[in-house]
Amino acid sequence: MFAYIIRRLLYAIPILIGVNLITFALFFMVNTPDDMARAQLGAKQTSPELIQAWKVAHGYDKPLFFNEKAPGFEKVTNTLFTQESLKLFMFDFGQSDAGRQISSDILQRMVPSLSIALPTFMIGLITNIALALLIVLFRGSVLDSVTMTIAVAIMSISGLFYIIAGQVLFSKLLHWVPISGYATGWEGAKFVVLPILIGVFAGLGSGVRWYRSLFLEEINKDYVRTARAKGLSEISVLFKHVVQNGLLPILTGVVVVIPTLFMGSLIMESFFGIPGLGSYTIDAINSQDFGIVKAMVFLGSVLYIFGLILTDISYTFFDPRVRLNG
Amino acid sequence: MIPLFNGISIYFFWTDIMIWGLFFSLLVWSRVIGRSEQVKAQWHRVFESNVAMIAAIILVTYFAIALMDSVQIHLAHANTQPGSFLDVLLTHLVSATERTYSAPFALSEFTKSTQMGLNGEMQQVYLPLKHVDATASIWMQSIEAIALGLVISAVLIGLHGLYLARLNQTSLIGMLSAIWFEQTKLPWRTAYITLTLLVVVMSWLFILSYSFHVLGTDQVGIDVLYETLKSIRTGVLIGVLTTLVMLPIALTLGITAGLFKGWVDDVIQYLYTTLNSIPSVLLIAAAVLVMQVMINNHPDWMQSTAERADLRLLFLVGILGVTSWTGLCRLLRAETLKISQMEYVVAARAFGVSRAKVISRHILPNVMHIVLISVVLDFSSLVLAEAVLSYVGVGVDPTMNSWGNMINQARLEMAREPMVWWSLFSAFVFMFILVLAANLFSDRVQTVLNPRDNTK
Numbered sequence: 175m176f177a178y179i180i181r182r183l184l185y186a187i188p189i190l191i192g193v194n195l196i197t198f199a200l201f202f203m204v205n206t207p208d209d210m211a212r213a214q215l216g217a218k219q220t221s222p223e224l225i226q227a228w229k230v231a232h233g234y235d236k237p238l239f240f241n242e243k244a245p246g247f248e249k250v251t252n253t254l255f256t257q258e259s260l261k262l263f264m265f266d267f268g269q270s271d272a273g274r275q276i277s278s279d280i281l282q283r284m285v286p287s288l289s290i291a292l293p294t295f296m297i298g299l300i301t302n303i304a305l306a307l308l309i310v311l312f313r314g315s316v317l318d319s320v321t322m323t324i325a326v327a328i329m330s331i332s333g334l335f336y337i338i339a340g341q342v343l344f345s346k347l348l349h350w351v352p353i354s355g356y357a358t359g360w361e362g363a364k365f366v367v368l369p370i371l372i373g374v375f376a377g378l379g380s381g382v383r384w385y386r387s388l389f390l391e392e393i394n395k396d397y398v399r400t401a402r403a404k405g406l407s408e409i410s411v412l413f414k415h416v417v418q419n420g421l422l423p424i425l426t427g428v429v430v431v432i433p434t435l436f437m438g439s440l441i442m443e444s445f446f447g448i449p450g451l452g453s454y455t456i457d458a459i460n461s462q463d464f465g466i467v468k469a470m471v472f473l474g475s476v477l478y479i480f481g482l483i484l485t486d487i488s489y490t491f492f493d494p495r496v497r498l499n500g
Numbered sequence: 501m502i503p504l505f506n507g508i509s510i511y512f513f514w515t516d517i518m519i520w521g522l523f524f525s526l527l528v529w530s531r532v533i534g535r536s537e538q539v540k541a542q543w544h545r546v547f548e549s550n551v552a553m554i555a556a557i558i559l560v561t562y563f564a565i566a567l568m569d570s571v572q573i574h575l576a577h578a579n580t581q582p583g584s585f586l587d588v589l590l591t592h593l594v595s596a597t598e599r600t601y602s603a604p605f606a607l608s609e610f611t612k613s614t615q616m617g618l619n620g621e622m623q624q625v626y627l628p629l630k631h632v633d634a635t636a637s638i639w640m641q642s643i644e645a646i647a648l649g650l651v652i653s654a655v656l657i658g659l660h661g662l663y664l665a666r667l668n669q670t671s672l673i674g675m676l677s678a679i680w681f682e683q684t685k686l687p688w689r690t691a692y693i694t695l696t697l698l699v700v701v702m703s704w705l706f707i708l709s710y711s712f713h714v715l716g717t718d719q720v721g722i723d724v725l726y727e728t729l730k731s732i733r734t735g736v737l738i739g740v741l742t743t744l745v746m747l748p749i750a751l752t753l754g755i756t757a758g759l760f761k762g763w764v765d766d767v768i769q770y771l772y773t774t775l776n777s778i779p780s781v782l783l784i785a786a787a788v789l790v791m792q793v794m795i796n797n798h799p800d801w802m803q804s805t806a807e808r809a810d811l812r813l814l815f816l817v818g819i820l821g822v823t824s825w826t827g828l829c830r831l832l833r834a835e836t837l838k839i840s841q842m843e844y845v846v847a848a849r850a851f852g853v854s855r856a857k858v859i860s861r862h863i864l865p866n867v868m869h870i871v872l873i874s875v876v877l878d879f880s881s882l883v884l885a886e887a888v889l890s891y892v893g894v895g896v897d898p899t900m901n902s903w904g905n906m907i908n909q910a911r912l913e914m915a916r917e918p919m920v921w922w923s924l925f926s927a928f929v930f931m932f933i934l935v936l937a938a939n940l941f942s943d944r945v946q947t948v949l950n951p952r953d954n955t956k
Contacts, residue, residue, distance in 0.1 A: 192774035200786040330936040474779040
């Protein structure tokens, strides 16, 4: 298994280089280093000398992909792409265009993102599975079809409406929680309750449907019929056998998501004024700060690939049939 | 510009051409489908469900409105702004702009304005709206509108009933009674009831919009009903055209990877894994920024703001297409791998049937259900994505009518005291109906077409 993990990690490198190439290409299709220098120096005091000096100081004076003047191997290494983008592999995010240290920004903003994303995810998972089990217990009845219709309706509403409606109802009319903002420690609880509730509710429709179909697929298998034939009650069949065996597909969906929780929710955070990574990214998009966008794209891809590897590894723990060979 | 007659000429934007092209190819495709008994029977089964029938009628209505909004008509003699066919139908709403907010069916403005009173002192008053007929009776007009709606739908149902009667070689009365007692295979009764309801509601909105702002007006006094109807085109186009971009890429790459294996497979797999591992909103945002710079650097590409907005929509569709083909491609690759191992395909290859023929005869027909399911599933998520992207500021042009832009503006309106709720409400209702219909329809398509699905 160790060899397998190593191989997967090595396989991630070309993918991450590809991700970097794409972001890099998109980045410099929009900006030239001259534009960036002008934006940072301000329009008033730009002279060709100043721009050149800024570019040299920030390392933007090099060619993009291929350095003709450099000797030998440096033709490839002494370029903007190698110098700027490949630094990301050392998790050296550098500075944003506004001059702040991106890695310290990320560390600082990770906590607010997690304080929303983690509870939303956990509560959502438990509610979804519980509701799905309840519906599976009453499968084929009126309750089943009614809840499934409601689930489709919940799915069909844009997340933006949930946020706006929630803010209007609970903050503006009922005054239960503040509309937006953030505080650290227990003080912050009142700020995160509403985003968490909205997040859980918005995911309810698709979640319940997904787990329901998962359990239904499991319930039609032979071993369940055997268990029932042995005289086990429906509830113990459901909880002892179906849930246990449904764990593996649940795991697939869950483990991939866990690492990406760090990224936070773009929309949720910017609506509720929470200084997490999601709003960090959205602000960077709006101010066209590509230093940050580049770093966040890289981080997102790393977490995604990490999640995929994690899923495969967790398989071996939960299903003895799965063997990973290097 | 294509001149028609009497100084009327029509014009198509790029997205207009695409949507009409798609419409006609759908027509041709349905003809082709009609030839295969098996496929025809499958589609028949899709429509056997009441819910699917209702959803389909609603979807067709939205699509029709989007199509009506996709022909630009220019009237040379009327000296008006060129607008779409829908604009021509709703001319009374285009010209009926007020000064500011007004609530649905309101007779006066939403906020007080300062006005010189009769005795020379300043007063705070609610100014009456310019384009509202205060003498009109809502009830009388409603009755007229409903009557008109009933007549129109009776004509439509009669025509369709006649067609069915011809097809089944019975009389119109016999056919209609069979439909009413649900003796037909397809749920035509449900279809007729839905149609009647839709037509009545539409004629009610239309007739009352002459005397009132049925859904109120927005910040700069534009009729909200008009805005919402114009937004339909944006939503439908993004949902439909993205498929058009995404489908060829996914089909070609997916089938190639599955069929040729080896290094081709490796390259294609690498391509979609890489694209997949980039958070899609970021990729879209970056691409949209590139596009903005490109549009700003080439002002000669378009003559008007409408054209610029249209070009931006086209780009957005392209970008969404490029980012969303990966999922379907992976599914198609796996399915092709499976099918190409099957005995009949191996036998065909052994008999010397060419690769192209194997693809067109064996592989394409057998992956079609996957394509269809993912296309109808994607539609609703794309409509929802438009709203989110417009909110982030990387969606459609801010001057273009779209539900995303309406919701975006609603954020500010909600903070007003008292609240301006009607723009958000209208956008919500129109978007919800479309997405709900699409979701319900895709559910049905999934249950009928997916051979493995045993949940129902």
